[in-house]
Amino acid sequence: MTSVIRWGLWLACALPGLVLVWHWQTGQLGVVPHEVLLHRTGRFALLLLMATLGLGFVQSLLPWRPLYAARRPLGVWTFLYASAHAAVWLMLDQGGILEFAWAEMRKMLHVKLGIAGLLLMLPLAVTSVDIAPRLLGFRLWKRLHLLVWPTALVVIAHTWVVSRFQNLLVIGLTLAILFLLASRLYAARKNMKKAA
Amino acid sequence: QSLPAVAPGPFSTDEPLTSFDVATGYCNFFEFGPAKDDPSQHAHALQTNPWSIEIDGLVDNPGPIAMEDLLARFPLEERIYRLRCVEAWSMVIPWNGFALADLLAHVGVKSDARYVRFEAFDDTSIMPRAAQGLLDWPYVEALRLDEATHPLTLLAAGMYGEVMPNQNGAPIRLVVPWKYGFKSIKSIKRISVLAEQPMPTWHEKAPREYGFYANVNPTVRHPRWHQATERRLHDGTRIRTEMFNGYGDLVADLYAGMDLETHY
Numbered sequence A: 001m002t003s004v005i006r007w008g009l010w011l012a013c014a015l016p017g018l019v020l021v022w023h024w025q026t027g028q029l030g031v032v033p034h035e036v037l038l039h040r041t042g043r044f045a046l047l048l049l050m051a052t053l054g055l056g057f058v059q060s061l062l063p064w065r066p067l068y069a070a071r072r073p074l075g076v077w078t079f080l081y082a083s084a085h086a087a088v089w090l091m092l093d094q095g096g097i098l099e100f101a102w103a104e105m106r107k108m109l110h111v112k113l114g115i116a117g118l119l120l121m122l123p124l125a126v127t128s129v130d131i132a133p134r135l136l137g138f139r140l141w142k143r144l145h146l147l148v149w150p151t152a153l154v155v156i157a158h159t160w161v162v163s164r165f166q167n168l169l170v171i172g173l174t175l176a177i178l179f180l181l182a183s184r185l186y187a188a189r190k191n192m193k194k195a196a
Numbered sequence B: 001q002s003l004p005a006v007a008p009g010p011f012s013t014d015e016p017l018t019s020f021d022v023a024t025g026y027c028n029f030f031e032f033g034p035a036k037d038d039p040s041q042h043a044h045a046l047q048t049n050p051w052s053i054e055i056d057g058l059v060d061n062p063g064p065i066a067m068e069d070l071l072a073r074f075p076l077e078e079r080i081y082r083l084r085c086v087e088a089w090s091m092v093i094p095w096n097g098f099a100l101a102d103l104l105a106h107v108g109v110k111s112d113a114r115y116v117r118f119e120a121f122d123d124t125s126i127m128p129r130a131a132q133g134l135l136d137w138p139y140v141e142a143l144r145l146d147e148a149t150h151p152l153t154l155l156a157a158g159m160y161g162e163v164m165p166n167q168n169g170a171p172i173r174l175v176v177p178w179k180y181g182f183k184s185i186k187s188i189k190r191i192s193v194l195a196e197q198p199m200p201t202w203h204e205k206a207p208r209e210y211g212f213y214a215n216v217n218p219t220v221r222h223p224r225w226h227q228a229t230e231r232r233l234h235d236g237t238r239i240r241t242e243m244f245n246g247y248g249d250l251v252a253d254l255y256a257g258m259d260l261e262t263h264y
Helices: A002-025 A033-061 A065-093 A098-107 A109-126 A132-136 A138-162 A168-195 B020-025 B038-045 B067-073 B100-107 B128-132 B201-205 B248-255
Strands: B052-057 B063-066 B077-084 B089-099 B115-120 B140-144 B154-159 B173-175 B188-194 B229-232 B238-240
Touching: A002 A033, A002 A065, A033 A065, A033 A138, A033 A168, A065 A109, A098 A109, A109 A138, A132 A138, A138 A168, B020 B089, B052 B067, B063 B067, B067 B154, B077 B173, B089 B100, B100 B154, B100 B188
Parallel strands: B052 B188, B089 B229
Antiparallel strands: B052 B063, B077 B089, B089 B154, B115 B140, B115 B188, B154 B173, B229 B238
């Protein structure tokens, strides 16, 4: 059951990316494909991050083992889409010109936030391999993965800065992140009380 | 729909043109929605025939001018201009138009006039997606009188030798190539010559982001992105942005002595 969920999710997460590449290569992304690539990869990463966090919440209510297996593909694919988003920005939006990209990184809040989000995710992606929890010790590994919360806050701030109009989706995602964070903090407090 | 043969005019760049498909498929025309492909999908609802421009304010001959009369009186020229959007993308477009100065001379501008205000069409029945309160309609833009009468400033009724496509501002629009694209108002219904500085739509909505002058200036950043470079949409390259969009030789004098950090 666990491996079915894991591999099924890998394929399901890969699918929108494959469709996007196929549309790109066959000229179906409109007259300015680079911009569509940039927006879609960013949106996929954001939605998968939300799914990862949301799954954690569901798990806290329903501790069913296969659910645990579903988190890793969602997290890894969040990172992959975020990396693709950054690569599209660097190579296509900035034309691969490092001088221009560096000027944007120095001056622009949304770029700083985006890079911060990616860097925060990097240790999570690196330690997503099977042996990582054993190598680090499960407690440390678990603590390290609390980085997903600052990541989520930085990423949603990035989304606010790049949205010209604060649409319902952005407002809804922000409220959802705040709710999930609050519920996580509440659960942690309860556990601490129990332990004490 | 092709225009009759259009003679080449002055000030044209010899840079490669943006393709017609890109120039007509990637537009900001918020009356038809905020996405870049909204105008090409929805602007067909715009009825451009008959069309007339109401001219009022400090002019000797106020009143409406019909589109046919404008085209009969002012022969169209081809002007190949760079277009730099405030969103840091750019195109090179062959406009077919005539100098706004010729129209203003024709209607006679009174001596106390200082500004020209432009108002776009406003028909909520064909702009359902714009009723979301994105902006206040009708869209308004304005120029100082000396900017409006500058020989670069164009009223365009076509592009690429074609009658102006609806999504690009049919039947007639402004083109001010040294300013960010939002100054070049589309589908003009009213031109008013005034003594006081009018309030343009974007300037009113977000004065920190969209100045009254909105001259292309690589050294003054937009609050959310910087303006030093731009994406050329026809080849996807990123290039450096030029002061006054490369038209400094022709227009810098208009702003002599002004602090362009303040008057952005």
